[in-house]
Amino acid sequence: MSDVIKTELKRSTTARRQHAHDHLLQMEEGFRRLVDQSPDPVLICLDGGTIVYVNQEALDLLGASGCEQLIGRHACEFYHPDHREHALEHFRKVETGQNIGLVEGKVIGLDGRMKEIELKGTLTSYNRRPAIHVLVRDITEQKATQQLLRNQEKLSLAGQLAAGIAHEIRNPLTSLKGFLQLMQAHGTGKREYFQIMSSELNRIEGIVGEMLSLAKPASVQFKESDLVELLKHVVTLLETKAILNNVVIKAAYEVKTAVIHCDENQLKQAFINFIKNGIEAMPDGGEIFIHLCAPEDTSYRIVFSDQGCGIPEAQLEKLGEPFFTTKHFGTGLGFMMSEKIIRQHQGSIRIESQLNKGTKILVELPIS
Numbered sequence: 001m002s003d004v005i006k007t008e009l010k011r012s013t014t015a016r017r018q019h020a021h022d023h024l025l026q027m028e029e030g031f032r033r034l035v036d037q038s039p040d041p042v043l044i045c046l047d048g049g050t051i052v053y054v055n056q057e058a059l060d061l062l063g064a065s066g067c068e069q070l071i072g073r074h075a076c077e078f079y080h081p082d083h084r085e086h087a088l089e090h091f092r093k094v095e096t097g098q099n100i101g102l103v104e105g106k107v108i109g110l111d112g113r114m115k116e117i118e119l120k121g122t123l124t125s126y127n128r129r130p131a132i133h134v135l136v137r138d139i140t141e142q143k144a145t146q147q148l149l150r151n152q153e154k155l156s157l158a159g160q161l162a163a164g165i166a167h168e169i170r171n172p173l174t175s176l177k178g179f180l181q182l183m184q185a186h187g188t189g190k191r192e193y194f195q196i197m198s199s200e201l202n203r204i205e206g207i208v209g210e211m212l213s214l215a216k217p218a219s220v221q222f223k224e225s226d227l228v229e230l231l232k233h234v235v236t237l238l239e240t241k242a243i244l245n246n247v248v249i250k251a252a253y254e255v256k257t258a259v260i261h262c263d264e265n266q267l268k269q270a271f272i273n274f275i276k277n278g279i280e281a282m283p284d285g286g287e288i289f290i291h292l293c294a295p296e297d298t299s300y301r302i303v304f305s306d307q308g309c310g311i312p313e314a315q316l317e318k319l320g321e322p323f324f325t326t327k328h329f330g331t332g333l334g335f336m337m338s339e340k341i342i343r344q345h346q347g348s349i350r351i352e353s354q355l356n357k358g359t360k361i362l363v364e365l366p367i368s
Contacts, residue, residue: 040135040136041055041061041135041136043134046130046132048074048088048132049075049076054071061138062078075087076088076091078108078109079105086103094121101120103120104139116139117139118137119134119137121135169204172204175197223264224368226257228255228256234272234275235249241276242275246286247278247287248288249275249287250290251291254292255300270342271302274304274361275288277335278308278359286308288304290305303361303363305360309355310354310358311353349363
């Protein structure tokens, strides 16, 4: 090969390399402009979280006056200690190419201010090296608004409960006051007076007891439990009450075992409430059916069916409200507590009812 050809080839190779280098510089410059113009804080990290580039929004978020205060430090240094390990795990997963969704946490800036954030990390390239592009969003105000709404909801619920308690306790107190006035006027009391007064006092005690269980719930003990055994135990507990009310409880289990992560006592309380409601809905007797199955690979379904009077469609939406009940007695707090228990177990509850045909309560609980 002649020297002229060799020279031309060398010149061509050098030109291609220079062009590629210039193109890479242009891309990196464009990338930097994109990061700088982002309305959200952005950090570029190498080696699992070491900061190498930040935009102005990130400086403001972390209370820094210049890039030199952040570059070279690990991003997790700014995390609240309670969230630091979770953040490290997030960076490790992103480095392995896993697609991770938004992660919430708290950061403490150089100015000492703590902020609520959510971030998402994705793989990118920086100076020809694999890097992590961290997009951060300040959600401090959003969280404060959510907390305000939760507090307003609690106040609203407290107002409903207070009104309900006043209404529920006033009736038995009126009866007690009337009988005491009669006894005072006649100087003695009939036997039936004492029976009625005792019944009214028990009613007040029951209302206060249910309110205390709402205000100070027992400590929750979650563990692996078998729904089949749990339901069998509940049926055994209520069989005597059912027989006294001329009610037969029938159960069908499509699975031999149904392991879930739960608090046994809480679930028993909810299931007892459902069955007791069914028994009380059939004053002339009837049958209650309990059916357990696994319609999906992710959840179990328990259906409680009775042959009672049913619930009007207009009242179905009100079930679960404090002191709303379709019975002549009761406070409605039992169903409210049961619904709360199912939600705490990441489950769902649905009610189907037809007048004079009965009611179904469908409970879905996640498989452990």
